[in-house]
Amino acid sequence: MKQNWLKSILPHVYAILIFLGISLAFSSPILDGQELRQSDNVSWKASSAEAKNYMDSTGIRPLWTNSVFGGMPTYQTFLMTDNYTAAIQPLVTFYLPKPINFLMLAMLGFYFLLNVMGFRHWITVIGAIAFGLSSNSLIFIATGHDTKTLSIAYLPFILGGILMTYRGRLLLGAIITCLSLCLIIICGHYQIVYYTLLLVIVLGIGHLVQAIKTKTVGKFALTTGILLLAAGMSILPSTVSLWTTYEYTKFSTRGESTGLTKVGQAQQGPTLDKGLDKEYAFAWSQGIFETLTTLVPNLYGGSTSEKAGTSSATYEAVRKIGATPEQAENIADNAPLYWGPQPFTEGPVYFGAGIILLFVLSLLVVKDWNKWWILAAVILGVVMAWGKHFSFVNYLLFDYLPFYNKFRAPSTSLVIPQVLVPLMACWGLNEIVSGALTKEAALNQLKKAVYITGGICVGILLLSYVSFSYSPGDQDRAQAMYSQMTGGNAQAVTELVQATEADRASVLRTDTLRSLFFVLALAGFIWLLLKDRVKPVVFFLLVGLSIGLDMFLVGHRYLNKTNYETSSNYAAIFAPSPIDLEIKADPDPYYRVYNTTAQEGPFNDALTSANHKSVGGYSAAKLMIYQDLIERQIGRGNMSVLNMLNTKYIIFRDEQGKLGYQRNPQALGNAWFVNSVHWANTPDEEMNRMDNFNPADTAVINKKFEANLKGYNFGKDSASTIHLTKYGLNKLEYQSSNSKDGLAVFSEIYYPKGWNIYVDGKPGEIVTANYVLRAAKIPAGNHKIEMRFEPRTYEVGNMITKWSSIFVLAIFVLAIALEIRRGMKQPIAA
Numbered sequence: 064m065k066q067n068w069l070k071s072i073l074p075h076v077y078a079i080l081i082f083l084g085i086s087l088a089f090s091s092p093i094l095d096g097q098e099l100r101q102s103d104n105v106s107w108k109a110s111s112a113e114a115k116n117y118m119d120s121t122g123i124r125p126l127w128t129n130s131v132f133g134g135m136p137t138y139q140t141f142l143m144t145d146n147y148t149a150a151i152q153p154l155v156t157f158y159l160p161k162p163i164n165f166l167m168l169a170m171l172g173f174y175f176l177l178n179v180m181g182f183r184h185w186i187t188v189i190g191a192i193a194f195g196l197s198s199n200s201l202i203f204i205a206t207g208h209d210t211k212t213l214s215i216a217y218l219p220f221i222l223g224g225i226l227m228t229y230r231g232r233l234l235l236g237a238i239i240t241c242l243s244l245c246l247i248i249i250c251g252h253y254q255i256v257y258y259t260l261l262l263v264i265v266l267g268i269g270h271l272v273q274a275i276k277t278k279t280v281g282k283f284a285l286t287t288g289i290l291l292l293a294a295g296m297s298i299l300p301s302t303v304s305l306w307t308t309y310e311y312t313k314f315s316t317r318g319e320s321t322g323l324t325k326v327g328q329a330q331q332g333p334t335l336d337k338g339l340d341k342e343y344a345f346a347w348s349q350g351i352f353e354t355l356t357t358l359v360p361n362l363y364g365g366s367t368s369e370k371a372g373t374s375s376a377t378y379e380a381v382r383k384i385g386a387t388p389e390q391a392e393n394i395a396d397n398a399p400l401y402w403g404p405q406p407f408t409e410g411p412v413y414f415g416a417g418i419i420l421l422f423v424l425s426l427l428v429v430k431d432w433n434k435w436w437i438l439a440a441v442i443l444g445v446v447m448a449w450g451k452h453f454s455f456v457n458y459l460l461f462d463y464l465p466f467y468n469k470f471r472a473p474s475t476s477l478v479i480p481q482v483l484v485p486l487m488a489c490w491g492l493n494e495i496v497s498g499a500l501t502k503e504a505a506l507n508q509l510k511k512a513v514y515i516t517g518g519i520c521v522g523i524l525l526l527s528y529v530s531f532s533y534s535p536g537d538q539d540r541a542q543a544m545y546s547q548m549t550g551g552n553a554q555a556v557t558e559l560v561q562a563t564e565a566d567r568a569s570v571l572r573t574d575t576l577r578s579l580f581f582v583l584a585l586a587g588f589i590w591l592l593l594k595d596r597v598k599p600v601v602f603f604l605l606v607g608l609s610i611g612l613d614m615f616l617v618g619h620r621y622l623n624k625t626n627y628e629t630s631s632n633y634a635a636i637f638a639p640s641p642i643d644l645e646i647k648a649d650p651d652p653y654y655r656v657y658n659t660t661a662q663e664g665p666f667n668d669a670l671t672s673a674n675h676k677s678v679g680g681y682s683a684a685k686l687m688i689y690q691d692l693i694e695r696q697i698g699r700g701n702m703s704v705l706n707m708l709n710t711k712y713i714i715f716r717d718e719q720g721k722l723g724y725q726r727n728p729q730a731l732g733n734a735w736f737v738n739s740v741h742w743a744n745t746p747d748e749e750m751n752r753m754d755n756f757n758p759a760d761t762a763v764i765n766k767k768f769e770a771n772l773k774g775y776n777f778g779k780d781s782a783s784t785i786h787l788t789k790y791g792l793n794k795l796e797y798q799s800s801n802s803k804d805g806l807a808v809f810s811e812i813y814y815p816k817g818w819n820i821y822v823d824g825k826p827g828e829i830v831t832a833n834y835v836l837r838a839a840k841i842p843a844g845n846h847k848i849e850m851r852f853e854p855r856t857y858e859v860g861n862m863i864t865k866w867s868s869i870f871v872l873a874i875f876v877l878a879i880a881l882e883i884r885r886g887m888k889q890p891i892a893a
């Protein structure tokens with residue numbers, strides 16, 4: 064009998080329509096033409112503006128930008144490649160706009176995973192909704208962590224592909240795994256990729272143990288080999304991004320130390336430690352008790368800027384000190400309610416009260432061996448998220464687990480339980496509705512799950528009256544904010560802080576009762592089903608509404624209409640100010656601007672980069688040498704260093720707070736000849752010599768470059784010149800004139816992997832001058848000089864990327880064609 068294709072496809076069509084409806088409901092301002100304003104996305108757009116404009120105007124792919132920190136590769140901001148697998152993402156999300164596509168992708172991925180597991184159809188839909196509306200992902204969308212959001216969305220696809228392969232669908236499972244890995248690697252959020260790898264390792268160990276028990280090691284080895292081949296193939300389409308990132312990381316703040324003694328360290332010589340500083344890396348460690356925000360979202364107040372409302376104690380206290388209703392409402396809507404151990408947070412990691420109940424229930428009712436590796440991976444993710452609060456484990460991991468010391472924010476590891484907890488929750492629900500247990504046994508286990516989950520809620524509620532201080536462990540953020548707001552009025556500050564602490568207690572208790580309600584409601588629905596009081600269709604409707612409403616309401620706290628604005632207002636963020644326009648009227652194509660007025664500080668400010676080539680900027684991994692320069696010279700106001708960076712304009716505020724700018728007549732331009740060299744034996748000596756020097760006349764060069772200049776007698780005459788004739792991001796052209804052999808210093812940031820110099824078409828040699836700049840020997844006479852950025856990692860890597868991505872897509876199309884031909888559309892048994 065031929066399969067009824069329409070009948071088999073319709074349930075999936077209905078599921079997709081449900082996901083689309085929920086995504087649209089969550090993103091309704093998009094339908095009115097508004098845009099999502101995301102702080103991190105704003106920073107990215109500003110930082111990549113020069114590169115994008117250059118690409119649009121010339122058609123040349125930019126590999127370097129001069130708009131951020133004096134210059135750095137575009138590898139992390141605007142890398143254009145020929146990875147054709149990237150076309151899959153907009154295809155599977157129907158070319159929908161952001162954030163609708165993010166929500167759809169997450170739900171489709173989890174729906175796929177649960178279908179691989181063979182769960183009941185409506186359970187797969189409910190589980191997909193719960194995962195798609197996880198507060199973690201919604202907060203990432205709101206703040207602009209797009210790559211992190213997408214990476215999390217691909218995790219279920221990867222997990223589903225691997226499990227499909229282990230369950231016998233070798234070709235299709237392997238190619239889905241391969242393509243999903245391709246897509247998560249494209250996102251470039253390597254910390255999520257790292258946690259994905261850890262999850263897969265735990266999964267593999269679990270399957271190996273089972274293979275040994277069942278004496279099927281040969282089959283396990285074959286399947287694992289196929290998956291390893293698929294994983295290897297998945298790396299090839301991202302060769303160019305991985306290779307360039309790996310190469311750049313060595314020279315970034317996440318790579319090896321330059322050997323310079325850091326500010327605040329004793330002068331004890333160079334340090335060659337690799338990776339991030341431990342204190343910095345573990346700053347965002349989740350508190351051990353804080354993990355329970357997965358059950359009670361406002362356990363620690365929610366976010367650092369939480370909406371307390373006009374009925375809050377904070378609102379009343381602010382009104383009491385004389386604020387207008389509008390002022391009080393604004394403060395109450397941005398109340399510092401978070402009081403957990405992290406420096407700040409945009410919101411809690413919440414899995415859903417009903418999901419936590421079902422997860423606990425699954426541990427009691429699921430007998431399948433897969434439960435144990437899933438539980439092990441959940442525990443691993445939670446323990447790693449505790450970071451410094453579980454230091455005897457996590458510090459060991461940081462010191463010895465390969466590459467782990469390249470990442471910060473241990474709380475990010477909660478992406479592992481974010482996927483696995485709802486997976487187990489759906490498994491537990493599937494066991495209940497499929498009759499795997501007798502009704503009596505199911506009721507007994509349900510009772511235990513309610514006692515555990517509900518008991519935790521009751522315990523939190525009791526502790527809220529007797530144990531919690533409602534004050535951050537380090538320093539009360541509210542006190543600092545209110546002190547500034549009241550001009551240091553001690554009594555007013557005390558009253559405001561007490562009001563904030565009262566609100567922290569209030570939201571905790573309200574949310575605890577709320578979670579307890581959803582736990583009892585879901586338990587009640589299951590009880591009704593087991594007692595034959597409701598039909599399965601009604602049961603699934605009630606469960607879906609309960610879990611969906613719970614997740615929707617909490618997620619809506621952090622992603623709602625306040626995150627959107629009109630297109631014109633969004634564009635205005637990047638529009639040049641009158642000051643910017645006056646500076647940009649300068650016909651000089653290439654100079655730098657130092658903006659001292661940025662609210663976040665000049666070295667955490669991306670918006671200046673949208674309109675100028677900035678001395679500052681924003682980057683999570685700037686060049687290490689530039690970070691050293693910021694700490695030791697620029698941050699201390701060394702004008703000689705600003706001059707050598709060709710800082711032609713400085714933006715400032717006067718004593719009245721009015722915005723202004725000043726032209727710096729001492730800016731040295733794009734290049735110049737020097738008379739002499741100060742040789743430095745160490746990075747510290749190199750940096751110290753710059754404390755008081757004249758860069759127009761002298762270059763400070765480390766002795767490691769002495770051989771490059773040995774025997775070279777250089778100088779300059781009074782009429783010597785070297786000036787920029789053509790500006791580009793990948794190529795700069797100069798014309799020089801000097802009657803003597805010269806040593807030219809360029810106001811360009813030194814980066815050894817890709818920048819080459821050519822004098823009249825002949826290759827030259829670049830050395831480092833003044834710790835961060837490029838210098839080169841220029842023969843006497845008139846010469847055309849070219850600086851070209853030609854990283855071999857990009858040229859070779861992109862060729863591999865292009866052809867391997869075509870190969871992967873061809874295999875994927877072949878696998879789909881074979882599946883269709885063979886009619887393999889039936890769900891896979893768990």
